[in-house]
Amino acid sequence: MTTSASGGPAIVVEGLTKSFGSVQALRGIDFSVERGTILGVLGPNGAGKTTAVRILTTLVRPDGGTALVEGRDVLREPDAVREIIGLAGQSAAIQEELTGRENLEILGRLYHLPKQRSKERAQELLERFELLDAANRPARTYSGGMARRLDLAASLVAEPAVLFLDEPTTGLDPRSRNGMWGIIRDLVSGGTTLLLTTQYLEEADELADEIIVVDHGRVIAAGTSDTLKDKVGGDVVEFGVLDRSRLGAAADAVAELSEVAPMLDPEEAVVAVRVGNQGSKAVVQAVRNLDAAGIETTGLALRRPSLDDVFLALTGHQAAEEEASPKRRRRRRRGAEPEPTRQQGRGR
Amino acid sequence: MTTVATPTRPAAAGSHHPGAWSRFRWGVADGLTVTKRNLIAYTRTPALLVFAVIQPVMFVLLFRYVFGGAIKVNVPGGYVSYLTPGIIGQSAAFASFGTAVGLAREIQKGVVDRYRSMPMARSAVLVGRLTADTLRMILTVLVLLGVSAAVGFRFHNGFWPAVGMVGLAVAFGVTVCAVSAYIGFAIRDEESVASFGLIWLFPLTFVSAAFVPVSSMPGWLQAFANNQPVTIVIDEMRSLALGGPLALHAWESAVWLVGILAVFLPLAVRAYRRV
Numbered sequence: 001m002t003t004s005a006s007g008g009p010a011i012v013v014e015g016l017t018k019s020f021g022s023v024q025a026l027r028g029i030d031f032s033v034e035r036g037t038i039l040g041v042l043g044p045n046g047a048g049k050t051t052a053v054r055i056l057t058t059l060v061r062p063d064g065g066t067a068l069v070e071g072r073d074v075l076r077e078p079d080a081v082r083e084i085i086g087l088a089g090q091s092a093a094i095q096e097e098l099t100g101r102e103n104l105e106i107l108g109r110l111y112h113l114p115k116q117r118s119k120e121r122a123q124e125l126l127e128r129f130e131l132l133d134a135a136n137r138p139a140r141t142y143s144g145g146m147a148r149r150l151d152l153a154a155s156l157v158a159e160p161a162v163l164f165l166d167e168p169t170t171g172l173d174p175r176s177r178n179g180m181w182g183i184i185r186d187l188v189s190g191g192t193t194l195l196l197t198t199q200y201l202e203e204a205d206e207l208a209d210e211i212i213v214v215d216h217g218r219v220i221a222a223g224t225s226d227t228l229k230d231k232v233g234g235d236v237v238e239f240g241v242l243d244r245s246r247l248g249a250a251a252d253a254v255a256e257l258s259e260v261a262p263m264l265d266p267e268e269a270v271v272a273v274r275v276g277n278q279g280s281k282a283v284v285q286a287v288r289n290l291d292a293a294g295i296e297t298t299g300l301a302l303r304r305p306s307l308d309d310v311f312l313a314l315t316g317h318q319a320a321e322e323e324a325s326p327k328r329r330r331r332r333r334r335g336a337e338p339e340p341t342r343q344q345g346r347g348r
Numbered sequence: 349m350t351t352v353a354t355p356t357r358p359a360a361a362g363s364h365h366p367g368a369w370s371r372f373r374w375g376v377a378d379g380l381t382v383t384k385r386n387l388i389a390y391t392r393t394p395a396l397l398v399f400a401v402i403q404p405v406m407f408v409l410l411f412r413y414v415f416g417g418a419i420k421v422n423v424p425g426g427y428v429s430y431l432t433p434g435i436i437g438q439s440a441a442f443a444s445f446g447t448a449v450g451l452a453r454e455i456q457k458g459v460v461d462r463y464r465s466m467p468m469a470r471s472a473v474l475v476g477r478l479t480a481d482t483l484r485m486i487l488t489v490l491v492l493l494g495v496s497a498a499v500g501f502r503f504h505n506g507f508w509p510a511v512g513m514v515g516l517a518v519a520f521g522v523t524v525c526a527v528s529a530y531i532g533f534a535i536r537d538e539e540s541v542a543s544f545g546l547i548w549l550f551p552l553t554f555v556s557a558a559f560v561p562v563s564s565m566p567g568w569l570q571a572f573a574n575n576q577p578v579t580i581v582i583d584e585m586r587s588l589a590l591g592g593p594l595a596l597h598a599w600e601s602a603v604w605l606v607g608i609l610a611v612f613l614p615l616a617v618r619a620y621r622r623v
């Protein structure tokens with residue numbers, strides 16, 4: 001058994017570029033991932049996340065730059081890379097006519113595990129991903145969350161040292177997403193190195209040890225979630241406005257709390273204003289001003305900046321606002337708060 | 349290849365650099381695994397069985413009883429003798445529809461991406477699809493022979509030529525599947541493939557000697573019908589089934605089939621690499 005010395009990078013990427021015709025998907029990205037840690041690759045639609053994953057998993061050849069996975073060059077020794085990686089792509093790559101169990105067993109065979117071992121491995125994974133009840137049903141009948149879990153299980157059949165997950169929770173409801181997060185955390189505690197892409201700011205916040213923010217094919221920021229938040233500078237007072245038509249008035253009422261103009265989210269009727277480190281004084285002031293203006297609010301609170309705020313501060317645009325992609329996802333705003341509070345707070 | 353693996357990683361077979369022989373063996377094994385996977389999927393897709401069995405049978409009955417009376421042919425046993433090789437050839441060609449659609453779907457779903465990120469044989473997706481489709485096609489041909497026999501078809505030329513006819517039909521079908529595989533890999537989008545996958549086969553199979561003698565067509569069509577591969581292959585199948593000159597069409601058929609394979613298999617492989 002070869003041992004993995006912990007420490008040292010499992011993935012090293014330097015100067016990676018890739019164009020599709022006139023579209024520059026990657027314009028030279030660099031990053032590295034320490035062994036046994038999670039890198040969150042965060043970016044809006046079209047940022048280049050999938051392209052980076054496809055290059056690292058040997059599916060696409062880059063135009064320039066180098067990429068090493070556990071010291072193996074994706075360009076020069078793709079077969080050696082394939083032996084140690086697992087991939088769960090952006091869409092669940094499962095064979096719908098086959099049962100969950102058959103899907104996993106066949107992958108085991110294709111990884112050249114002996115027949116008996118393929119069966120055992122399928123059973124282990126079905127248990128671990130709570131798919132035993134549905135194991136003998138065609139995957140066509142699986143819910144979105146189950147299909148995602150099966151897909152993730154499929155990427156683990158050969159116990160890869162390095163795992164790539166491209167938007168593993170996109171399209172899942174909050175409960176399934178939380179379940180998926182738990183699974184992903186467990187994986188990494190077992191020593192796997194993980195690169196995970198996401199558009200969900202809170203997801204990177206929750207899971208990743210290190211985050212890179214990618215926009216238009218470039219890494220525009222890198223660091224831990226805390227260092228990124230510090231870049232934004234200070235806390236945020238945020239609240240929902242009951243009467244949507246008074247959103248503007250609400251923003252005006254709290255504008256004096258900050259040098260930066262308040263942020264409005266008209267879709268969800270939420271106002272956020274950066275207040276540096278004034279702490280509770282800022283909250284008191286905000287409540288007074290809003291009260292004086294006769295504006296009813298919900299869920300007013302002081303919070304640490306979310307990665308959404310980070311994105312805004314770094315790029316000048318919000319994470320998901322600019323593209324009009326048909327697969328555009330529901331935008332999620334705040335980072336750390338538990339789901340239910342937020343929903344009540346907004347009176348949805 | 350010493351760098352690393354996590355402690356839990358099993359010593360997966362293939363973590364050494366395999367020689368040519370072992371590569372070949374794994375290639376065959378992977379191809380068979382994918383074949384098996386496809387066959388399981390087929391048995392769970394009733395629409396496909398309808399397409400592979402019921403539709404060809406309907407064709408036999410329609411042509412035999414609806415058009416048959418109006419079509420004059422000069423072969424032993426009458427129109428049903430003429431029709432059977434034609435309809436078997438046509439059905440073998442139409443079986444390729446499933447090839448294109450199946451491959452396009454696999455690409456679209458990301459299944460092919462997963463395979464390509466694994467240390468398995470690159471050829472397995474194509475080999476597994478063509479093998480499964482060939483088996484399905486053989487089933488179609490056997491069903492057609494049974495139904496045709498029930499409505500009056502008989503071989504007039506002995507056992508081995510009859511086997512030869514079935515073999516040629518399958519070889520023809522595999523060739524069309526190779527073209528179809530290229531279409532599936534090149535277009536990739538399941539819906540586009542589904543609408544385009546058969547269109548090109550209609551003129552090729554119907555403007556041929558499959559259902560009616562070419563001499564009944566207008567002159568300008570005859571020029572095409574007489575010289576296109578479907579007519580050539582089906583004429584050869586007819587000679588094998590009913591008796592008649594074998595040699596000329598045998599050569600022409602072989603040249604066409606080998607030629608088409610030689611062009612489209614590499615094209616399909618190249619399109620697959622680009623996925």
Ligand SMILES: Nc1ncnc2c1ncn2[C@@H]1O[C@H](COP(=O)(O)OP(=O)(O)OP(=O)(O)O)[C@@H](O)[C@H]1O
Nearest residue numbers: 020023024025043044045046047048049050051052
């Ligand atoms: N095969 C391709 N052909 C042409 N353009 C492509 C191809 N793949 C990606 N692109 C383009 O490259 C850019 C980056 O795409 P990529 O899929 O990497 O983005 P992403 O960050 O994964 O986005 P999303 O969040 O929508 O999945 C996009 O503009 C996309 O249109």
Ligand SMILES: [Mg+2]
Nearest residue numbers: 049050051090
């Ligand atoms: Mg993507």
